Amino acid sequence: xxxxxxxxxxxxxxxxxxxxxLWDVSLGIERGEIVSLLGSNGAGxxxxxxxxxxxxxxxxxxxxxxxxxxxxxPIHRRVxxxxxxxxxxxxxxxxxxxxxxxEMGAYTKRAEENFQDALEWVFNLFPKLKxxxxxxxxxxxxxxxxxxxxxxxxMNRPEILMMDEPSMGLAPKLVLEIFNTIMKLREEGVTIFxxxxxxxxxxxxSDRAYIIETGRITLHGPAKELLxxxxxxxxxxxx
Amino acid sequence: MKITIKWITMAIxxxxxxxxxxxxxxxxxxxxxxxxxxxxxxxxxxxxGGYGGQFSLGHAAFVGIGAYTSTILLESYGISPWMGMxxxxxxxxxxxxxIGITSLRLRGPFFALATIAFAELVRLLLLYFKNxxxxxxGMLITQTGPQNMIFEQQSYYYYLMxxxxxxxxxxxxxxxxxxxxxGLVALREDEEAAESVGINVYKTKIIGxxxxxxxxxxxxxxxxxxxxxxxxxxxxxxxxxxxxxxIDIVGGASSPYGGVIGSLILVPLSxxxxxxxxxxxxxxSLILYGVVLLLVVVLLPSGIYEFLRRRxxxxxxxxxxxxxxxxx
Numbered sequence: 001x002x003x004x005x006x007x008x009x010x011x012x013x014x015x016x017x018x019x020x021x022l023w024d025v026s027l028g029i030e031r032g033e034i035v036s037l038l039g040s041n042g043a044g045x046x047x048x049x050x051x052x053x054x055x056x057x058x059x060x061x062x063x064x065x066x067x068x069x070x071x072x073x074p075i076h077r078r079v080x081x082x083x084x085x086x087x088x089x090x091x092x093x094x095x096x097x098x099x100x101x102x103e104m105g106a107y108t109k110r111a112e113e114n115f116q117d118a119l120e121w122v123f124n125l126f127p128k129l130k131x132x133x134x135x136x137x138x139x140x141x142x143x144x145x146x147x148x149x150x151x152x153x154x155m156n157r158p159e160i161l162m163m164d165e166p167s168m169g170l171a172p173k174l175v176l177e178i179f180n181t182i183m184k185l186r187e188e189g190v191t192i193f194x195x196x197x198x199x200x201x202x203x204x205x206s207d208r209a210y211i212i213e214t215g216r217i218t219l220h221g222p223a224k225e226l227l228x229x230x231x232x233x234x235x236x237x238x239x
Numbered sequence: 240m241k242i243t244i245k246w247i248t249m250a251i252x253x254x255x256x257x258x259x260x261x262x263x264x265x266x267x268x269x270x271x272x273x274x275x276x277x278x279x280x281x282x283x284x285x286x287x288g289g290y291g292g293q294f295s296l297g298h299a300a301f302v303g304i305g306a307y308t309s310t311i312l313l314e315s316y317g318i319s320p321w322m323g324m325x326x327x328x329x330x331x332x333x334x335x336x337x338i339g340i341t342s343l344r345l346r347g348p349f350f351a352l353a354t355i356a357f358a359e360l361v362r363l364l365l366l367y368f369k370n371x372x373x374x375x376x377g378m379l380i381t382q383t384g385p386q387n388m389i390f391e392q393q394s395y396y397y398y399l400m401x402x403x404x405x406x407x408x409x410x411x412x413x414x415x416x417x418x419x420x421x422g423l424v425a426l427r428e429d430e431e432a433a434e435s436v437g438i439n440v441y442k443t444k445i446i447g448x449x450x451x452x453x454x455x456x457x458x459x460x461x462x463x464x465x466x467x468x469x470x471x472x473x474x475x476x477x478x479x480x481x482x483x484x485x486i487d488i489v490g491g492a493s494s495p496y497g498g499v500i501g502s503l504i505l506v507p508l509s510x511x512x513x514x515x516x517x518x519x520x521x522x523x524s525l526i527l528y529g530v531v532l533l534l535v536v537v538l539l540p541s542g543i544y545e546f547l548r549r550r551x552x553x554x555x556x557x558x559x560x561x562x563x564x565x566x567x
Contacts, residue, residue, distance in 0.1 A: 053435065055434065074439065075434045075435070075437070075439075076434070076437045076438060079435070079436065080437055085435045086435075087431060091429050091431055091432035091435070092429075092432065093425055093428040093429060093432060095428055096424075096425075104425050104436050107418070107425075107436050107437050107438055108437040152436065153435075156436070156437065
């Protein structure tokens with residue numbers, strides 16, 4: 001078996017207790033790509049992310065990161081290696097202000113040394129955050145919180161930034177802003193793994209995409225090809 | 240300006256605390272000895288209970304372990320409590336790590352219940368191993384002299400407890416800005432978010448519990464020296480465990496001053512109520528004490544310290560505004 005991608009999942013079976021959710025899920029992400037995982041509610045998108053980030057242990061299968069088998073590694077070790085997760089629902093530290101939240105993002109040894117550089121970098125990407133350094137995260141609007149959550153993930157200088165439904169619950173204009181930011185991040189050299197229900201927006205910016213249905217990968221290919229496929233258009237784009 | 244006022248206030252309070260034994264009688268001093276002792280325990284509890292948000296109701300177990308360790312070392316092996324207190328802290332710390340490893344995967348009320356059970360276990364073990372602990376009779380401290388941490392006057396205990404408490408405050412001041420302390424606060428706010436930024440949540444909690452228990456164990460040694468005896472049902476009881484938590488919460492959890500304020504109010508209050516109503520109707524003083532606790536928790540949910548801090552910064556802000564208006 002040849003492992004050559006930055007992140008690779010091989011035949012992952014996972015779930016919660018007796019509940020088997022993911023069935024032989026295999027996928028891969030190359031350095032510098034934006035890859036999306038699309039699917040409807042309950043298809044197994046979040047479970048896949050939780051398996052990659054280490055929040056759950058797969059029943060079987062392996063996860064490789066930089067050719068290293070990380071299947072048994074605890075979460076903090078994966079973050080230390082450069083796998084950052086921007087969790088669903090944003091999950092900031094509400095009683096901490098913007099800078100403190102960003103400091104938390106640089107908790108790892110990997111991030112600690114270059115803290116000032118990273119801070120400058122994310123403030124450049126998100127000038128709004130710089131204006132309100134001392135605002136408590138809990139008092140920010142949904143769009144701003146999402147920006148902060150992404151910025152916090154970036155403080156770790158990740159090799160891969162994994163995002164769980166960054167557009168969830170946001171107004172269309174903000175969704176656009178978030179997706180523009182994701183494109184900008186790719187230009188900065190960040191590899192992105194995007195989990196989305198908003199298939200149209202995700203396919204527009206992705207290089208490749210996987211479609212997951214009831215825990216199985218049913219389709220994958222270049223985003224442009226998927227966009228033009230009839231079954232995808234009907235099922236996910238409503239066209 | 241604000242900072243200098245703060246330091247001047249602190250300096251005045253410190254001087255008052257230092258000269259108090261010169262004026263006060265033995266009884267008043269002994270009230271303060273107890274207040275400082277409970278403050279030290281509340282500050283120790285704050286590490287895991289306040290900053291870490293892991294609600295322990297078993298801290299009396301660490302007081303007991305600390306008190307018994309140094310007392311057994313002193314009475315059976317002739318080792319001075321000045322040395323024994325470190326052994327006490329370490330043994331209590333190991334117990335804290337043990338309860339952390341076994342119970343900290345539990346969340347919320349389940350962890351609290353596990354700590355209650357743990358304290359009960361410690362009490363039963365102290366009763367069971369009669370040949371070491373002398374069981375329900377307890378142990379009397381017969382050694383004397385300052386080299387054995389036994390003093391003739393209350394004022395020596397007063398300074399000892401005061402020093403412990405101030406050490407506790409300084410430790411928490413440092414701790415709350417340390418990387419470890421910040422990690423503990425983060426996991427209290429949101430465990431999954433803390434994990435996703437790379438904090439080893441489980442390990443951080445266990446170390447927090449260990450530090451908290453270590454400090455509490457040292458407190459246990461000093462308390463035993465003040466009491467001159469140790470007994471399982473005197474030291475390891477649920478009342479004590481809840482008292483430690485209550486003092487910290489009433490005063491203001493996750494702050495270096497909350498435990499001090501809570502203790503300086505609640506300990507004299509409970510002693511006073513006990514002396515006034517204790518002889519009249521059994522339990523009346525406890526009911527009144529409970530009412531006061533309830534009132535504070537309902538009216539000032541974030542604790543007395545936080546309430547005072549906000550009021551003071553409001554007043555300061557208003558003054559600043561007025562001052563600014565005049566010059567403009």
